[in-house]
Structure formats: structure tokens, C-alpha cells
Amino acid sequence: MKNELASVWFFNQGWQPHPFQEACWQAIAKGQSGILNAPTGYGKTFAIWFGLIQQYYTAAYQEKLAKQRKKGLHALWITPLRALSKEIHRVTEGVSNDLELDYHIELRTGDTSTANRQKQRKNPPQALITTPESVHLLLATKEGQAYFKQLEFIVVDEWHELLGSKRGVLIELALSRLKAINPELKIWGISATIGNLAAAKTILLGIHNDGVLIKADIHKKIDIKTVLPDTLEKFPWAGHLGIRLLDKVVDIINQYQTTLIFTNTRSQAEIWYQQLISQYPEFAGLLAIHHGSLSDEVRLWVEEALHEARLKAVVCTSSLDLGVDFRPVDCVIQIGSPKGVARFLQRAGRSGHRPNETSVIYYVPTNSLEIIEGDSLKYAVKEGIVEQRIPYIRSFDVLVQYLMTLAVGDGFEPNQIFQEVLTTHCFESMSRAEFDDCMALLLHGGSSLQAYDDFHRLELIDGLYKVTSRKLAMRHRLSIGAIVSDLMMRVKFLSGKYLGSIEESFISKLNVGDVFWFSGRQLELLQVLGNDAIVRPSQKKKGVVPSWMGGRFAISPDLGIAIRHSFKSIQQTRSTSPEIRFLQPLFQEQARISGLPKEDELLVEYIETKYGHHLFIYPFDGKLIHEGMAQVIAYRLGEIKPASFSIASNEYGIELLSDTAYVLDEKLLKTLFSPKNLHQDINSGINVQEMARRRFRDIAGIAGLVFQGFPGKQMKSKHLQANAGLFFSVFSEYEPNNLLLREAYDEVFDFQLEEGRLIKAFERIANHKIIFRQLDRLTPFSFPIFSESFRERYSNEDWQSRLEKLKLQLLDG
Template identity: 45%
Template sequence: MLERIDAADAVAQLFKARGWRPFDFQKDVWARMAAGESGLLHATTGSGKTLAVALGAWHALLQEEVQGLTLLWVTPMRALAADTMRALGEALDALETLDPTSPRWTRGLRTGDTSSSQRAAQSRKPPTLLVTTPESLSLLLSRENAQDYFSHLRFVVVDEWHELLGNKRGVQTQLALARLRRWRPGLVTWGMSATLGDLQAAKRTLLGPRGAGALVEARLKKKLIIDTLIPDAPERFPWAGHLGVKMAPQVVAEIEAHKSTLVFTNTRAQAELWRQHLLRLRPDWEDCVAIHHGSLAQEERDAVERALKVGDLKAVVCTSSLDLGVDFLPVERVLQIGSPKGVARLLQRAGRSGHAPGRVSRVTMVPSHSLELVESAAAQAAIRRGRVESRVSPVAPLDVLAQHLVTVGMGGGFLPDDLLAEVRETVAYETLSDESWRWCLDFVRQGGPTLRAYPDYRRVVPDAKGVWRVRDKRLALRHRLNIGAIVSDASVMVQYAPRGQKLGTVEESFVARMKPGDKFWFAGRLLELVSVRDLTAFVKKGAGGGATPRWMGGRMPLSTTLADEMVETLARAAEGDIASPEMRAAAPLIKLQQRWSALPTPQTLLAETLKSREGWHLFLYPFAGRNAHLGLASLIAWRAAQIAPGTFSIAVNDYGFELLSAGARDWAADLPRLIAAHSLGATRDEVVQSLNAAELARRRFRDIAQIAGLVITGYPGERKSARQLQASSSLFYDVFRKYDPENGLLQQAERELLEDELDVRRLHEALTRMNARRLDCVALRRCSPLAFPLIAERFRESLSTESFNARIERLLAQLNSAADA
């Protein structure tokens, strides 16, 4: 008869076999999970968070007979789900080998890539451990027997909680957790992350406003190296994209010096372009430098991940598709092309190298223009001081709630009062008003007051006992096929003709501008368009050159944390502190900015005015991020027009904005009135008046309408085009504005436009801070180094590529000549 070994001995033997010793934080998590306690684990990437929580569940259940779905593991990405399953499987196999008498854990993976036969098998006999995503979890909750399916559930783990916390997928997860806790009151819930700012707020969002739990922080001294590739000749007049390509030889040298490197870019278009640049310099790397981003086909991404794991790739040019905790042990270096835009993102990407306890993580920033040297120095200073961005949950998005009501209506039904109490057990909806709740019920029951005549919107209806259910099987199928909170622009599949390999997707608007024979770069290949049929672009291999697709939503605004640190770094430079390599390299720009104008500081608001042949310029530098600057520029232009009618050209970047008036303006005299801070509500009203807010909200409404189930993307093989989706949602938008102005989705679109897209709260905070500072208004004789990228941004919007480059080069020559004089 086999003797069962002690759980602690089994874990000790497992760690010893791998040459490890358990950390104190891992032991802490094991003890807390064994005691039935929930919590949030915050530890550096590659320190053993997965083993801490997985072995905690195994340890807690060692003396029990495990049956049914016992441990649910939620991850934000499909790729991460598959990698997590492999890591958990290896650990459980090792433990079961050490203790043959321990309970056998069956394992299952359920994502959008899971085959129908696998899903059917999981339905007949649920695995002990199921790794899934928020969307697939919602699908499980929509099963008629959902409560029975989860009847043995003991543990839920939410991996990479920071990735979900601040968005609608996180809200979807909060609602799912509230449902599971109602069914399983003793459910133990743990979240994991490496890059959270406000840990207490993150824990509260995970466990609910009244949920108690532990906060476990790993106090590990994992070595992290952050440095910068310094350009040979940093430029005094920076502009986005100009310096990046010139850094390619240095990037090649860094890749050459290491076994395996991840080259992160901030957009998919940048990833495509950078791979091209690398291969122009090293054509012999064609087979060992790959590309990875979210628009590539799953098969393409899987192939790259497998090759990266076994060390077959010299480098992968990638985007946030590889940000999360996928374990690539061969990776020695991470390069970040351009600004990471945030401290947390930089830390997350740094952790992709040295992804194991005791190994060194190293990230090297590659500036695409000279001001990013200052950003790099600021990011390093923020990390030394422990300043990391906080994320907050969206507040009461009605589109996600409406979708959840239909999901629960399919998953056994609900009593409205009971479900309202459950929904309010989430941070997202703890302040949900009775009025909004009644509106959601009416919306899913009959589409609200304007759609009650149409059967397709009678999705959830009460039965004789008052239980609200989805009765129409056709509507239930439609809901299952369109469930989720991920909304993207309509895309076109790229596939080799006639019916060959699928490479991935590009946006429909990009393909719509092309004709057969046109060439474009995609998936690291030069392709020629053959034809477009049924939202599929059939292609063949091309030769020569071509365009690169641009995807919407690529630009990320500079975070408040990094922006504030950047201003403080510039203030220190104003006092002569340029000790870091980055600031020494940026010294020519900094000194010229001081000579011709001034540097921003936390105590001053820098404004610059300039009269040129184009008109009267105002440059203002709040350092509030691109989105807030767009709102600020529009607001100040609108206020200026109230003083004296006129039209304005606007340019914005992360550091500031430019207003250009064709007519004479005394910007310096008007500035105190233009930047005056009023209440948040008054600022919000002014922003709405200063922009074409109705049209912007119309575009936002399309995404909300999809999530709420008002419009659908279609069925497999019958996907709707972007034009069809926009037309459908616009029709609803116009009807609601005319006949139902209090419609909850309409109000949500306007709120999200202001809160997310235009970032009105940050805009208002920026106005308040601007008024608290001393106004430092400088009349320029010529464009300053800080003003130059704004002028370049305005030129880019109005000129062709050839005209833009020529004009920029002429302006640079004039400015450099003046600087050298």
C-alpha cells in the first residue's frame, strides 16, 4: 500500500528537483488558501506567482476527494491561457508523481480556440482545473445548467489582474465573480499581478466592495536593468518617427549580441515597419526574426511562440500581444522602440526577459526622437521611487450590464431584486441607481420605449413565477455568438489565393482604398492584392515595395505618472542636473530650449507665442497626454472665438498643443481668461460645445450598441462590414436622440466620449493645475525645440509624404543654422 507523503514534503521535493527554494510569499499564500482566505498577490514578473496560487489550491485540497470543476483559472488572453495550462500541467504532473496517492486533477482549456468536440467533452465531464478567458466564462454562465456545472467550484484565480482591472472585460469578470460567489458563498478568489499602483483598490475591485481578503506582496530583490540606446547624434529639434529608423543599426547590434530578444513596438504598423528595417540591414535573418501582433492569425502567432520557447528565433518584433506572462525562458533582452507611455507597461515588458526566479530582467529603451531620451530618464526615476500608474474600474457601463442580464437569463434565469443585490456586490456597479437598473430591465425585455414593437428585442421576459428567462432559441444563439466586451473595427481576413493559408486581419478601411495589383506589407511579408470577396482579401506574394496597414486605436497617451515625472526631470535639468546618460545626450535640446525659451517645471506653466507667415501661434505645455490636450486645445480655441471670432488650426502631442490663428491674436493678454478653471460640470459643458461631440459620440455608440446586443457583428461566415455596423448603429443613435433622449446607451456613449476618449476629468485637473502655476509666457523669435514637433504634427496632417519631408528638412536647416549662429 502506497503511503501518502506530507504536502509540504511533496512541494519541497518539487522545488528541490528544479533547484529552487520556496519564497516566503509563496508559503504565505499556501497557508492563507488552506485557511479558505481570498486575496491579491503582487509580485515581480517571473518570481513564481503561478506556483504560489496553483500549489496553494493543490495543498488545500490534498486530503479531499476532488471531483467536478474545482479550480477555475481566468486569464486575459488566449495565448496566455495555453501557456498557463502547460505550466500548471507540468507542476501537477510532478506532484502526482511524487505522491501517487494524491487526488488526480484533470485539466481543460476553454477559449475561443477550443474545438466543439473538446467543449462537448468538458460539458459531459467537467475537468478539475479549467483555464479560460472572461468571454468563455460568460459563455459557461449562459448554460441552462450553469449553477450545477459550478457546483463543486472551490477556487477562482484571475491572472494578470492589472490587464482587466481598468476596462469592460474586467467589469465582465467582476459580474461573473459575483454570480459564482452567490452560488458558492465560500468561494476562494485570488488575483495576481506584477504592475499595480493602488493595491488596496485593486484588491477591492477583485473581491467586491464588501469582500474581505489578504494582500500579499513579494519583497524580492529581483535585479532589473533599465537603460537606453543613445543615438550617435541626438537632434535638437525632435519629431515623432524621425530618429527611430536611424537607430536600426544599433538595434541590430543589440540583437546580434544576445541569444534571443523581444523588440516591442507600441503599434502593429510599427511592428511591420521595424521588421522590414531589420531585414534590410540583415537579410540573412529572414528565418530567425519573426513578427507577432494581435491581427495575425492564431496559427501564425502560435508558430512564433513555439519557436521562441525552444530558442529558434533570434528576435521577435511584437506589440502588447506578448506583454503578458507567457514564459519565454530563452529571451535575454527586451528592446522598447519609442516611449512605453507608462511606467507599468515598461515594467511589464521588462519582465519578459529573465522570466524565472533569480534571473536578471533587462529592458533597453530605443528613443524615436530626442524628447524620448527625457522620457526614458523620467521612467527610470519613477521606478526608483516606486511610482506606478493606478487603474480604476469603469463605473456602471450599462452595455456590459445589459449583456450580462441576457447571459444570466439564459443561465437559469433570475429574479430582478436578487440579481440587483448581486450586481451591486461589484465595485463597478455598487452605486448603480434604481433608475438605471429599471432601464436595463426594460431594455432587455422589449428594447426600451422605442423598440417594443420589434420581437428581436424581447430577449429576456418574466415567466408566470416572475423568473426572467431567454425563451427564444434564435435570440439565445445570437447572444452566444456575439458575447464579450472586446470591440474592434470591422476587419478583412488576409488569405493566400485561391484558398490558401490565412495570415490574419487588416481593417476594412485599409483594403477599401486598394485595387487589385496594389502591394502591402503584412505578417512580415510583401503581398499583392488579387481580389476581395466576402470580407476576405485574397493575396499572393508581391515584389518591390508597398504600403503598411494602419490600425485604429494605435496611439497611447502618456500616463499622468510618467508625464509628471518628466516635468520634474526637466525641472532638475533647468537647475543643471543632467547626470544620467539620457539627459547628457538630450543636453543640446535642453540647452537650446533654455536659450530660446524656458523649460517646464512643476511650479510654472510654459506658454510660447510666435508670429510667422502662417499666422499667430500659441504653444502650451500642460504635459497632460494626447487625449486631454485634444480637449484642451478645442476648449481654448472655443473660448478664444468667444473673445473674437476666428478659425484655428490645432496640433497636439503628449507634451502640449499648438493653436494657430490666421487672424491677429494677442495670445499673451488673453491667456489668463483662456485657461481659467471652472467646475468639472462647467468644463464638461464647454468641451461638448467646443467639439462636434454628437458625431464623436455616434462613433462611440457603435461599440456600445455591439456590446449591449443592439446590433450584432453577424454569424460565422456572415460577418457584417464596418459600413453595415456603422449604418445600423447610426440609425439607432438618431432614433434614440429624437424619440428617447434619456436612453441609457445614448447617455453612456456621451459619458464615455468625455471620460475616456477626451479624458475630461484629466483635462479639468490639468486646467486646475495650470491655474495653480505661475504662467511663464515667452514670445519666440523662431520655433523652439518643444514647439517643433507640434508644427511637424500639423504639417503631417495637411501635406503629402513627399511635401512633408521636404518642408520639414527646410525648416530644420533654418533652425539648425540659427542655433549654430
């Protein structure tokens, strides 16, 4: 079955379509739904797009159009990022222009003006490119459901990115309604490689949809190069190495036309940009910074400058991870551990973004031990190890918001919506009683809040539940979405020029006159006006770098497997990687002082210093798992002999420091790591209630229990926390089975403590041989973890020189 439009367009470009593109066109022509998996830069967009427009121009569909009184929406293309929406719009509009088609494509995102939105409602284009939140906003308008009556296709781009978040739940719920409005709807997902691709297909299409999975038989070539320092630090600490490799990074930048420098956090991006521009002033005008907290104006300028090859390098975060096609980029640099294999592959794919080109990525470790991850990443890529995305289930806060969305729009009949929602993966296990509890929360606030009129939100009108209060409807539309973070404050110059946003918790720690780095500039805080931080440029040499709450994430279980495999190579003397060879002196020193664990061994060191008794454990499971593990071990030790512990951890190990001495041996250590009674000990050893209370703030915001404020007049973070905390206390005392309260605890166990991973780690260690060493000095493995806790003890100026002195003593020993 030939796609004529694609044939003409590809011929004019001088291109040959890939087999996976032709497979997609054929599947779409047969009326099938499906999911497409193909590498970045091979034309995934064209694989779906030409299928849609070919179907639009078939005689059968044109005949169907002629019978319709009013022109309606034909295709809805949903993307996770506004930048990606703009890119898809540019590419698809280019096809319509090249082929002189009367197929119109428009954008609808947070940037779309009210006038344009109204125009799109009255006179829909053939295709609308939008975000999950905008789809729900359309459902929250009068006759919003009729708007989708003629819809033929929904495409969800970068589905893997949405799947492991509550935004994925928004997609599932929207699809359940749109499929009911139009049972003939075709759904397509576009996804990068993930470990659970088949499950991703089922979740998107629904359990009763036997759509196709089209996987491109293309293996993108990736050249991974680890940037090694000139000398090896045998006693490293976190972050000490990164900036020391600045000159080597600049040498790499100068070798290529355009380079993306990926950092894991916005703070790190600001630091690297500042260091590059201050030490290499010749980069002025050729170097830019891009992250999610900068203004749209700044980000758009950077994206356009990249398109036009006007920039030599951009320091960025995951804000440039996805789909945006920057053809001139021919090199990527990853600063520090990428924390996950899929993230590393996604970033590598930004370079060589064309068929048959090699993606070049340089890995820059930020401490000596991190060098081993260069070897681990190469192993993971070679073996095809990629993370799964774990979908959210039973997210009742999102369901409450969705029911409110339907009520603000055309209203809904609960029995019908209950049946639709049961078809989603997120709510397939929901009982009718639980659905009725969600309804009760909207009708009268549930059993705890009935006395308050504010929670009587729905009214029954002609068999449909609706919201009649204009104030409630407006508040709800402003609150639609499932992205939550600390309250953001706008950063502005005195002139009113907007630079971006910073979390309130950071600004609240500054005094007027303090200097901080943001948007690649040194800024002095002049005053705080409402939700605005007013600043001016500063020439002062010292300034603090903002930290964002989103910056904390752990290595994935799959990268953990690859790292433990790399440690297997330590024991070998031949055919090892450059990373392992370079690290040999550090490993030899570790073996001399203590020991080297094999893949099926756990190394435990017990060291006494003037600071106390240090218990070091090396599970190599990532910082977040280590934090939970450390608290369980501390609780179990405390049951043997009461003691207070300070805890430190990094990606590779744990330190428990106490003034109390313990008599330890392999047998006792085995009991400390027993998986027996683990859930109970997690509850006893960790303040789960306080974690759930903090988690509940986000849940309360999504469910509409607390209103975050109007644009420009947002409620202060501490007030939001206090309001949400009040509901948490009321539910805990009077309604312990409240769905939202239970959800807060479930999310703490599933996503913060990652109880499933924690249990697996304990079960794995239970089968390991324990190598126990009692020592009188720190080792190369323990020193980086010790330095984490050491940093907390001293002022910022003091700790580095003290640590350097301590390191010299160890080297002399």
C-alpha cells in the same frame, strides 16, 4: 502549516520556496481569499496552484468528494489571453505529471473544438483554464449554473490587466453569480504592481470579503539603458530618429541570445520587422513578428520557437506583454515612449525571467525630445511611481448582455439577480429603476422600441425570465464579450491560407493591385470577397503599412509627472543623467531662442510665420489630454475674437494655428487656462455629440442592439455604424434619459476626453507661472509639433524634403 505536495516538488527541482509562496499556501489552507502581488518570473503561478491542489487532496475534501454523486469542477483559472492560458496549462499539467497526480487540467478558449467543449460539459476536469468570455458562454448553456455547483476556487490571473476594461466588469458579474451558487467559493487574484492595489483587491473580492493581500518583498533589479544617436537633432520631428538607430539596435540584438523588440503599435512592428529583414538578410529564419492581428498559427509558431530558443529576436506589441514565460529571453528593447511606467516594467520583466536575475531593457527614442523619457523612466522606477487602473462603473451595456446570458442559459429571477449585481463595484450605485430600465430593454425594447418584435427578447416561464427563440440564443452566444474594435477582414492567399486580420477601414482605402506590408510580408491585393481580402506575395519595393485603430494611446498621468520632473533637471549643470547631458545643446538652443520651463512653469510661445499665427503651449500632459485642452483653448479664443484654428499636438505640447492675430499677455493666458466653467466649455468647444455617437456603436454591439453578423459573414462597418447611429438618433429624440445613451456620453467624458485628467491639468496650470514669448521663428520645442500639422498639408513624398529645408534655415538662423 506545511504544503506537502509543494515540499516534494520544490525539493525535486532543487528549489527553495519564497516566503510569499509559503504565505499563499497557508492562507489557502485556512480557506481565505486574497490577491497576490509579486514580480514577474518569481513563481506566482506556483504560489496559488500548490495551495489549490493541496486543498483538493486533504482528507476533508476527499471525504466531501466521496459523498458527491458526480465529479465536478474544482478550480477555474481565468486569464486575459489565450497565449497565457496555454502557458498556465503547460506549467500546471507539468506539476501533475511530475507528482503523478490524478488531477486533470484542461483548456477552454476560443480555440477549443466543439467536441472537446461538449466533453468538458459532460465530464468536467478538476481544473479548467479559460477566459472571461468563455465563463459567460458556460453560463449561457442549459444547466450551465449547475456546472459550477462544486467549484471551490476561482483564480483571476493578471487582474490588473482586466481591471481597467469592460472585461473586468464581465469578471465582476460572473463572480457575483458564482458566489451565489457557492457561498464558500474562494477567490484569488494575481496582479502585477499597480498604484491602487488595495482597491483592486476590494473590486475583485467584493466589499464584504476581508481577504488577504500578499505582497512579495522582492525588488526586481532593472537595468535601463537609453540608446543615444551619434549626433543630436536640435530640430526633431516625430518618428525621424527610430529607424536611424537600426544599426545600434542590431548591435544590441547580436550581444544577446534572444531579444524581444517591443513597439507600441502593430504598424510600427510591421515597419521595424520590414527594415530589419531587408537591411540584415542574415536574420532570415532567426527573426519573427508577433502581434494580435496575426493568425493563431503564426503566433503559436513564434511562441514555441521562443520557448525552444530558435529565434534571435521577435518584433512584437503588447501581445507578448503578459505572463507567457520565455526563459531564453535575456534582453528587451522598447521602441519609442512606452506611454506608461507599468507597461515599461511589465515589458522589462520579460527578460531575466528568473529569480535574482537582472531585467535588461534598452529604450530607443523615436525623436530627440523623446530621449528625455529615458531619464523620466529611470526616475519613475526609482521612486516606485506606478499607474492606477481605473475601473469601469455603471456599464449598463455589459449588464444588459449579462442578463441576456443568464436568460439564454437557465433563466433568472430579477429580484435575486438585482441583489447579486449590487454587490459588484461596477453597479453598487445602481438604483432599482435603472435595473428595471435594463430589464425593459430586453422585455420590449424600452419606451422607444416597443413596436418592434425583435426587441421582445425575454419570456416569463415558471417565475424565471428566459429566451425561447433559438435564433436569438445563437446570435447572443456569438456576441458574448466586451472587446470591441473596427470590423476585421481576414487576409488570405489564393490557396486559402489564412494570415491574420486587418481593419476594414484600412482595406477599404486600397485599390486592387495596391501593395501593403502585413505579417512581415509584402502583399498585393487581388480582390475583396465578402469579408476576405485575397492577396499574393509581391516583389514591389514600395508598400503601405496598415494602421490599426487600437494604436492611439496617450502617456499616463504618472509618466507625465516623471517627465515634468525630468525637465526640472534641465536647469542643473551637475549630476545629471546621460540623457539630460546629451540633450543640453537642444535645451541651450531652446533657452537662447525662447525659454526653458521649470517644473512649476508653463511655457507659451506665439510665433508668426508665412503659414499664419502659431500659439504653442507645453503642458507635458500627453497627446490625448492636449487634444481636448487645445479645443477648449480654441473655443475660448474664439469667444474673444472669432477665428478658425487648425490644431496639432504631441506628447509634450499643443499648436493652435490661425490666420487671425491675437494680442496675448500673461493675464489673458491665465484666463484661457482657468478651470472655471471648464465642463461647460468642453461641451461647447468639442463636438461631444459626434464622439458619443461613435462610442455608442460599441455600446450598442455589447448590449445586443445591433448584431455584428455570423463568423465569416460579418456586417460591414459602415452598416453597423448606420444601424447604431439610428438607435442613437431615436434615443436622443424620444428617450434622452436612456441608460445606454447616457453611458455613451459618460464614456466620452471619462475615457476619451479623460475629463478628470483634463480638469486636473487646468487646475495644476492655474497655479503655474506662465512664461510667455513672442517670437519670429520656430524653436526646438515647437518644431516637432509644427511638423505634425505640416505633414498633413503636403503629399507623403513632399513633406519630408520641405521640412528638412525649413530645418536647415532654422539652424542657419
